Amino acid sequence: MNFQFVSPFLTSILNVLSTMASLAAKHGKPSYKTSATACGDVSGIIGMASEQAKGTLAVTFTEPVALEITKRMLGDELTEIDHTVIDMVGEITNMVTGGAKSLLSEKGYRFDMAIPSVISGKNHVIHHKSKVPVILVPFHTDAGDFFVEICFE
Numbered sequence: 001m002n003f004q005f006v007s008p009f010l011t012s013i014l015n016v017l018s019t020m021a022s023l024a025a026k027h028g029k030p031s032y033k034t035s036a037t038a039c040g041d042v043s044g045i046i047g048m049a050s051e052q053a054k055g056t057l058a059v060t061f062t063e064p065v066a067l068e069i070t071k072r073m074l075g076d077e078l079t080e081i082d083h084t085v086i087d088m089v090g091e092i093t094n095m096v097t098g099g100a101k102s103l104l105s106e107k108g109y110r111f112d113m114a115i116p117s118v119i120s121g122k123n124h125v126i127h128h129k130s131k132v133p134v135i136l137v138p139f140h141t142d143a144g145d146f147f148v149e150i151c152f153e
Helices: 005-022 061-075 083-106
Strands: 044-048 054-061 117-120 133-141 145-150
Touching: 005 054, 005 061, 005 083, 005 133, 005 145, 044 083, 054 061, 054 083, 061 083, 061 133, 061 145
Parallel strands: none
Antiparallel strands: 044 054, 044 117, 054 145, 133 145
C-alpha cells in the first residue's frame, strides 16, 4: 500500500472531530490489521476509486466515543448505539473521506466516493475489497478510543 494515502485520512479525522465535535484526538502507532473483526462497536465504511488507486476507509468507534461525539454534535444524551448514532457515524465517515479526497487531489489523485455504510454490534466484521494489508491507526480521546482502517491499492 502507498503510505501517502494514510496522512490525508489522519489529518481529516482530526479536523472533523475538532471542528464538528470539539473533540481532540491523538493517534497512536499504525500497524497492520491481522483480523477482520472491528476494534470498535460501530463502524463507518466507504469506498473510493480513481484511475491511480482504489480502496476503502473504515472509522470504527467504541461505544463511549460514539456516544460522546453524538452528544457533542447533536446534543443528544444517549446511553446506547441507536439509529441516531449510526447516522452520525455515517456522516463523520463521509466528512472524513471528503476531507481526505480534497487533500489527495492536491497530490494529483481524483477520487470518486461511494456512499458510506455503517455496521454496528460487538465483534462485527469489516471486509476491505483490496487484497493489500489493512493499516490500522488507533486514536485516543478523553472519551475513549477509536480506530481508522485504511486499505488502498
